[in-house]
Amino acid sequence: MLLTGHRSQSPREDLLRVIRQVRHRWRLKIVLRGVAVMITASIVAFLLSAYGLEYFRFSAPAIITFRVLTYLTLTLLLIWSLLLPLSRRVSDELVALYLEEHEPSLQASVLSALEESGKPDASSRDDMSPALIRRLIEVTVEKCDSIDSGRAVERRSLQRTSGALVGLAATSAMLLLFGPGYLRHGLSAVAFPHRSIETVSPYKIVVAPGNVTIARGTDQVITAELVGFETEKVELYSRSHASVPYEPLMLVTGLKENQYEVMLFDIGEATDYFVQSSGIRSPVYTIEVIDIPFVERLELEYHFPPYTELPPRTIEDGGDIAVLRGTEVRVRAVPTTETLGGRFVINEETILPMDRQPDGSFKTSFTVETSGFYRIDLEDHDGAMITASSQHTIEVLDDQPPVVGFEKPGRDITASSVEEIFVEAKANDDFGVQALELVYAINGSDDKVLELFNNPEDAPYETSAGYTFFLEEFGLEPGDLISYYARARDSATGDKSNVGTSDLYFIQIRPFGKNFLPAESQAGMGGGGGAGAASPDALSQQQREIVSATFNIVRDRSEYSDEEFRENVVFLALAQGKLREEVQTLLGRLNSRVVNVDPAFVEISEILPQAVTSMQRAEETLQTQNAKDALPPEQHALRMLQRAEATYEEVRVAMESQGGGGGGGSGGRQSAAEDLADLFELELDKLQNQYETLQSAQQQLADTKLDETLERLKELARRQEQEA
Structure with a gap:
């Protein structure tokens, strides 16, 4: 037992020690609570302060009010929950009663022993012997020893209170770490009253130029940057006399994000x-005006x-x-009063001296190469350069x-x-067309350039010229193609010259007899008529769109960002890969069903692998982001x-011409032709549906991504004239 080894010579001292220990635990409970x-x-x-400050947008009155209310509330609670309870004097008798209430086994012995020990010495008493009193106190102390001197009193209550403190601390930490940002800002604003209101608010409006002195009658740009919040309505309030109310003026969006600006005229x-x-x-700022030189009139001369x-x-x-790049601008500034010097400031970096003229004006000139801003500074009476004009913009207009x-x-x-085949190209330009060329390639070979027009001395605003393709000279076969486009150069010289390019067009070589086929032979291969029949040129049509789309993104490279160009090239590689898979599927079915029936079918099976090989090369080239080299x-x-x-068309025509005979010799070939038609129709109907037909609900869900791919391919291949 705790007191056994520490007994004093006086049992009363041991009893008072127990009382003191219980009193300490009582006070500890009060402190923890x-x-x-x-x-x-x-x-x-x-929390309430943070919500309130957020509601009132951390305004100065709100911060002051919540600081006062928070600390006043906490001070009153401190007095009520700690200072007053701890300041109360707790007598030994009250402690004894407190101990006996929580330990019924003591049976009021502590209070009795305490009362008897506090009475006068037993030698002067007749009601009780000193030995009996001493024994009463010793028995009471022994009972207290048996209950660990009252340490079990309020143990569970103290443990619950301690656990609550830990939970509250953890909750506070979680709120600060993972709660909304305004909670941390609100804590900073209220918990640190020594910090200024401007530094604790997460929301502020940074105004430029703030306090400034300008020449009387000049204009002044006011910019406001919103920090910590976004909004669409920003207003400036201004007044010229303290006796008049502020007048609102709406600001407009500036060049930077969350920046707004407004111009105050003739201040x-x-x-x-x-x-x-x-x-x-924002804080209130003042624009002071003084009588100093400023630009009264500004004359500009464009060359x-x-x-x-x-x-x-x-x-x-x-x-x-706002002028074309390369334009020389001659500036003449007329000041309000005489001054000895001036300068022309571009983008706060380039400073050009201005020459003083006999009439008191100032002149300078510069060539416009980049967009930006400019202003004019004049020398005041003290010899210092001061801003003497508004800030004006310089916008470069690129020649199209x-x-x-x-x-x-x-x-x-x-x-x-x-x-x-006669082709006629046309070109027009605002400042004149210097040259017009025709560029063509046969079967994807190197480009050949023909000059249709060239007159650098007298470039017309609009011109047209033609050229005739004598196809017989090229030794072409059915299926061959000629791709061609036109390009024109304007009258600008050197690196400033601009080149415009037309869309890419194709001349496809067809069999001789195709124009003379009966109308029913041209109806398609489905046999049933109507819109559901697939045309045999659907495969080449999709490949033609891939070629046109590749040509377009190469031609329009300057209009795309790096990310957009990369995405377009990756998309074309995917589209080329999908079409290659379609052709490979068609080739596999062709080899397994009809290739051994007729030599013409063998020729088709030999041609399609060459198409697959070229598609593979184009796909790999596109995957390296080299769109131009993928065109051949x-x-x-x-x-x-x-x-x-x-x-295939030649085989079909031949089969139709023999279809009326019905002989046994042609039966196998006719059946093979029908099988070939079925193969084309099977593959090409898939493409036809991808382009034009709405699928059922389940098919739409499965093919949505593919349909979007084909639609995007059409968009990239769209020609300028179609858009116009």
Whole structure:
């Protein structure tokens, strides 16, 4: 037992020691309970303050109010839950009663022993002997020893209170770490009253130029940057006299994100202003005005690049500049009062001196190469350079390339290998077309360039020229193709010259007899008629769209970001791979069903692998992001597909011409032709459906991604004239 080895000579001292220990545990309970109350109240107070500050957007009055309310509440709770209970004097008798209430086994012995031990010495008493009193106290102390001197009193209550404190601390930490950001900002604003209101608010409006001194009568741009929040409505409030109310003025979106701006014109008096949005308000700033030189009138004279052949243009009341790149701008600034010096500042970096003229004006000139801003500074009476004009913009207008197209034929065509095909290209440009060229390639070979027009001395605004393809000279076969496009160069010289390119068109070589087939022979191969019949040129049609799409993204490379261009090339590689798989499937079925029946079928089975090989090369080239080098194998694959379809067409026509005989010799060949037609129809109907037919609900769910791929391919292959 705790007191056995520490007994004093006086049993009364041992009893008082027990009383003191119980009193300490009583006070410990009060302290723990008070601390728990304080922590709980603090959490609630800070949460309410954070919500309130967020509601009032951390305004200065709100921060001050919640600071006062929070600390006043916590102070009152501290007094009520800790200071008052601890300041109460607890007598030994009350402690004895407290101990006996929680330990009934003591049977009021502690209070009795305490009362008897506190009475006068037994030698002067007649009611009880000293030995009996001493023995009473000793028995009481022994009973207290048996219950560990009262340490079990309120043990569970103390444990619950301690656990509650740990839980509250963990809850507070979780709220601060994972709760909304405004909780942390609210805690910072309330828990650290020594910090300024400006530093604790997460929301603020940064205003430029703030307090500033300008020349009387000049304009001033006010910019406001929103920090910590976003909104669409930002207002500036200004007034020229303290006796008049502030007048609101809406700000417009600036160049940077979350930045707004407004122009105050012709400021003639000192002006107070502030910016407000969504309950957030900036400090009040002052624009002081003094009588110093500033630009009263600004004259601009544009001298355009020589290739435009445009005459000089004078802007008497100048300001913002928007001209072609390479334009020389001559500036004349007229100040309000005489001054000895001036300078022309571009983008806060380039400073050009301005020459003072006899009439007191200032002149300078510069060539526009990049967009930006400019202002004019003048020398004041003290010799310092001060801002003497508003900030004006400089916008570079890039010269657009010529618009190029074809008047004739203006579409893809088919022709026999002995025809003469006339094409007519046209081009127009705002400042003149210097040259017009026709670029063509046969079966995906190297480009050949023909000059249709070249007149650098007198470039017309619009021109057209033609060329005739004598197809017989090229030795072409059915299925071969000629791809061609036109390009034009404007009248600008050197690196400034712009080149415009037309869409890519195709001339497909067809068999001689195709134009003379009966109408019913052209109806398709399904035998049933109607829209469901598949045309044999669907495979080459999709490959033709891949070629056109590749040509378009190469031509329009400057219009795409790096990410957009990469995505388009990856998409074309996927589209080429899907079509290659379609052709491989068709080839496998062809070899297993009809290839041994007729030599013509063998020819088709030999042509299609060449198309697959070229598609594979094109796909691999596209995967390396080299779209330009993918065009030759793409066109070769197109040629092979067209040649296979031309061979198939010849077989079909031959079968139709023999269909009326019904002889046994032709029966097997006729059956093979029908099988071949079924194969084409099987594969091509899939493509037809992918392009045009809405599938059932289950098929739509399965084919949505593929349909989107084909639709995107059509979009990339779309021609400019179709868009126009």
